[in-house]
Structure formats: C-alpha cells, structure tokens
Amino acid sequence: MNAESDTLTPVQRATDPAHDDARAAPLVPVAPVDLAALYRDSGIGGVLDELDRDLIGLAPVKTRIREIAAHLLIERARASLGLAAGAPTLHMCFSGNPGTGKTTVALRMADVLHRLGYVRRNHLVSVTRDDLVGQYIGHTAPKTREVLKRAMGGVLFIDEAYYLYRPDNERDYGQESIEILLQTMENQRDDLVVILAGYADRMETFFQSNPGFRSRIAHHLTFPDYSEAELLGIAERMLASMHYRFDAGSRAAFADYLARRARAPDFANARSVRNALDRARLRQANRLFAASLAGGPPLDEASLTLIAAADIRASRVFAGAAPPPADANGREPAASGNRC
Amino acid sequence: MRITQGTFSFLPDLSDEDIGLQIDYALRQGWACSVEYTDDPHPRNTYWEMWGLPMFDLHDAAGVLQEVRACRAAYPQHYVKVNAFDSTRGMETMRLSFIVNRPDHEPGFQLTRFDAEQRVQRYGLAGYAAREPAGARYAAAKS
Numbered sequence: 001m002n003a004e005s006d007t008l009t010p011v012q013r014a015t016d017p018a019h020d021d022a023r024a025a026p027l028v029p030v031a032p033v034d035l036a037a038l039y040r041d042s043g044i045g046g047v048l049d050e051l052d053r054d055l056i057g058l059a060p061v062k063t064r065i066r067e068i069a070a071h072l073l074i075e076r077a078r079a080s081l082g083l084a085a086g087a088p089t090l091h092m093c094f095s096g097n098p099g100t101g102k103t104t105v106a107l108r109m110a111d112v113l114h115r116l117g118y119v120r121r122n123h124l125v126s127v128t129r130d131d132l133v134g135q136y137i138g139h140t141a142p143k144t145r146e147v148l149k150r151a152m153g154g155v156l157f158i159d160e161a162y163y164l165y166r167p168d169n170e171r172d173y174g175q176e177s178i179e180i181l182l183q184t185m186e187n188q189r190d191d192l193v194v195i196l197a198g199y200a201d202r203m204e205t206f207f208q209s210n211p212g213f214r215s216r217i218a219h220h221l222t223f224p225d226y227s228e229a230e231l232l233g234i235a236e237r238m239l240a241s242m243h244y245r246f247d248a249g250s251r252a253a254f255a256d257y258l259a260r261r262a263r264a265p266d267f268a269n270a271r272s273v274r275n276a277l278d279r280a281r282l283r284q285a286n287r288l289f290a291a292s293l294a295g296g297p298p299l300d301e302a303s304l305t306l307i308a309a310a311d312i313r314a315s316r317v318f319a320g321a322a323p324p325p326a327d328a329n330g331r332e333p334a335a336s337g338n339r340c
Numbered sequence: 341m342r343i344t345q346g347t348f349s350f351l352p353d354l355s356d357e358d359i360g361l362q363i364d365y366a367l368r369q370g371w372a373c374s375v376e377y378t379d380d381p382h383p384r385n386t387y388w389e390m391w392g393l394p395m396f397d398l399h400d401a402a403g404v405l406q407e408v409r410a411c412r413a414a415y416p417q418h419y420v421k422v423n424a425f426d427s428t429r430g431m432e433t434m435r436l437s438f439i440v441n442r443p444d445h446e447p448g449f450q451l452t453r454f455d456a457e458q459r460v461q462r463y464g465l466a467g468y469a470a471r472e473p474a475g476a477r478y479a480a481a482k483s
Contacts, residue, residue: 120400121399121400123399142392146395148403149395149398149402149403149404149406149407150397150398150399150403152398152399152400152401152402152403152406153399153400153401153402154399154400188402188406191400191402192402
C-alpha cells in the first residue's frame with residue numbers, strides 16, 4: 001500500500017476531514033482489502049483527473065466529488081467483507097451565482113456517477129418546472145411520474161428548481177409535484193439520483209418553505225464565484241475549443257475587461273465571459289471584413305484565429321473611461337441596460 | 341388450467357428480477373413497454389385493459405417495474421402482462437409480450453359445441469371464470 005500512497009492521496013485527503021470515524025475505519029490496513037488495487041481497478045482516478053483537467057476552479061465541488069468517490073470505494077471494500085451498509089443517498093443540490101458552472105457540472109455528474117458504479121445507466125434527464133408541473137387539476141401527478149420514470153436508473157437534473165414552488169399562489173400545482181418528487185427520492189434511492197440547481201438565495205427560500213426537501217438532500221454544494229485568473233483561464237479554454245486565440249496584447253486587454261466587468265452588478269461569471277467572447281468574435285469578423293474591403297492582404301490562418309486587443313477594447317465596458325491601460329481608479333462606467 | 345399465452349408462459353412464473361431483465365432487454369432494443377390487465381383471458385381477447393399509457397423514452401426497467409407492481413397491487417386476481425412495441429416500421433409492432441401476474445386459481449376453459457345449419461358442428465371456447473360478471477370473475481373463483 002505504501003508504494004501506491006501518492007495515487008491514494010485524494011481518497012485519504014477527502015476522507016479525513018469530512019467523514020466521521022466509522023467511515024474512515026476501514027482505511028486502517030487491518031482488513032485484507034487492498035484499497036489501492038480497488039482504486040486502480042475502478043478507474044476512479046481517471047474520472048477525477050478528467051474533472052480536474054476540464055473544470056477550472058470549483059475546489060469545493062471537486063472535493064465533494066472526491067469524497068463521494070472515496071465513500072463509494074470504501075463502501076465496496078466494506079461490502080466485500082460483508083459490512084454492507086446500503087447505498088448512500090446521493091441527491092444533491094447545487095447552488096451558486098449565475099454562471100458558476102452548476103449546469104455544466106450536473107451534466108457531467110451522470111457520467112461520473114456511472115463510472116463510479118453508483119447509477120446503472122449513463123443518462124441524465126434535464127427538466128425544468130414546465131416538464132414537471134401540469135396545467136390543470138390531475139395533470140401534474142402523471143406528468144411528474146412520467147419524468148421520474150424516464151430518469152430511472154440515471155440522474156434527474158432539475159434546473160432552476162426554486163420555480164417549482166410559487167409561494168404567491170397557494171393553489172399552484174408545483175406543491176403536488178414536489179410531494180411526488182420527495183416520495184420517489186425517499187423510496188427509490190437505488191433507482192434515481194436527483195440533482196437540484198438554482199441561485200443560492202432563491203434556493204434558500206425554496207428550502208425554507210419545503211423543509212422536507214432540505215433534509216432529503218444529503219449534499220448541498222455551493223459553487224463559489226470564479227476569481228479573475230480563473231475566468232481568464234476559462235476564456236482561453238473557450239476560445240481554444242472554438243479555434244480562436246489571444247495574443248499577449250488581447251490577453252491583457254481581456255484581463256482588464258474582466259476586472260471592470262466583474263464589478264458590475266449583473267456580472268454572471270463564466271456566462272459573461274462567453275458572451276463577451278461572442279461579441280469579440282463579431283468585432284473580429286467586422287474588423288477583418290473592413291480590412292479586406294479596404295484592400296488589405298489576404299487572410300491567413302493566424303489572422304482568422306486571432307482575437308486582437310482592439311476587438312476587446314472596443315467593448316462598451318471601456319467606454320467613458322480614461323485610455324484603457326492607464327485607468328486604475330476602479331469606477332464603473334455609467335452604463336445601463338445591455339452592458340457589453 | 342394454467343393459461344399459456346405470450347412469451348415464457350411455459351416457464352415457471354418470472355420473479356421481479358427476471359421481469360426487470362426482460363424489460364431491460366426490450367428497452368435496449370428500443371422498444372416501448374406498456375402494462376395491460378384483464379379478467380377475461382380468452383385467447384381471442386386481444387384487447388386487454390391498459391394500465392396507463394405506453395411508456396416511451398425509458399432507459400431503465402425500474403420505471404416499468406414500478407407500474408407492474410402498482411397494477412398488481414390494484415388487481416391482484418387479474419392477469420397482468422407486459423408488452424413491448426417496436427415502432428421502427430412506422431406502426432406499433434408487438435415484439436414481446438409476457439404475463440407477469442395471474443390469479444391464484446385458474447379454472448380453465450370449456451369446449452362448447454353449437455349446431456349450425458343442417459347438422460354442421462361449430463366449436464368455441466368459454467372460460468369458466470367468464471360466466472361471472474366482469475370484476476367478480478377470479479375473485480369469486482378464489483373464495
């Protein structure tokens with residue numbers, strides 16, 4: 001086991017602080033269970049590495065997934081010694097500000113849980129209020145049940161889950177849907193993992209009015225805001241996936257853009273980054289087009305893939321401020337409505 | 341007399357686990373499953389009552405099994421079957437159908453003879469249980 005200690009560190013680290021002694025006990029090598037071999041054979045290392053590689057930031061989320069992976073592994077080791085404790089419940093709630101990756105992580109969760117051997121099928125059914133709640137009396141229950149049946153064996157992802165409950169309308173059918181959800185989450189834990197996602201403050205209200213929901217969800221994950229460095233990394237990754245690139249000037253310009261944009265009240269983390277990049281691509285296209293019409297040189301791959309500093313500096317976020325690099329007073333330009 | 345209709349009917353009754361595996365097979369083939377029940381299992385009775393609508397877009401047997409259990413709980417003394425439909429030909433083609441619940445007591449069928457025109461004999465089948473009114477058939481036979 002010593003030889004494998006370096007690959008095992010994620011498991012050990014995850015198990016130490018969060019779980020109590022009962023779960024950590026089999027880690028002590030008194031039992032003839034080769035945890036290292038189990039870990040190697042399960043392919044969990046690959047899943048975790050992939051998650052680390054593909055998702056920037058999100059440390060608490062990754063830690064929790066590590067914990068779950070470790071727990072499932074320990075559970076398997078315990079089962080081989082006849083210490084079965086039943087499958088843990090893995091219903092989750094993702095809360096966080098807009099654009100912090102809740103939906104992205106949830107979509108990967110089915111894959112992760114399937115490879116960890118917790119769910120039988122690698123499929124995820126993604127629904128919102130419209131898919132669960134009916135339009136007239138007697139419509140909601142069959143609709144919700146049908147969605148639950150479709151999700152059986154995999155993961156049911158309820159985006160913007162707080163819309164299910166409308167406190168302003170006491171005859172709202174959402175409550176009926178919630179009751180069926182709760183019942184299935186409790187009785188068919190082996191068949192289904194439910195993941196709720198929503199903005200933190202609204203989910204808080206939602207749970208306050210449905211206390212049963214909070215207690216049936218074992219894992220409440222809070223998605224932190226991204227730091228500016230992480231956002232820049234996300235931007236680079238998005239561009240790479242679209243076959244664009246920054247040069248040194250435009251990278252600095254974009255970092256500058258992020259510093260200004262992040263202070264705006266409607267900043268939506270990675271989603272704002274994606275929108276900003278989309279607009280920069282438009283400006284790049286326009287710039288190249290104008291240059292060609294003006295008799296510029298023919299376009300090569302380098303110029304077609306490059307987002308130049310000018311494409312970013314043209315953003316409205318920079319408008320009304322001093323010449324960009326010199327501006328350090330930290331004030332937002334007074335822009336209203338659609339901020340670019 | 342044990343009724344032998346559909347697939348697997350000459351085998352001992354399937355357990356829930358067996359049923360789940362068969363449903364999984366059907367779902368893997370892309371067939372849609374439905375649950376039906378009746379208290380008139382005459383071989384010519386093609387139209388059993390539907391227990392809910394056919395279930396589309398399922399990936400796992402748990403959803404169908406849930407309906408099978410619910411139907412059994414509601415009609416413990418009826419025949420219940422699971423059908424699997426294949427829609428690839430543009431119409432619902434039955435590909436698999438098997439009984440998942442049957443009454444405790446199955447009285448069987450009587451061969452009946454009719455005199456037709458002149459001295460021609462016609463034959464028919466009549467279930468002993470079907471003499472009772474619908475709804476009281478197998479429950480009555482049990483008592």
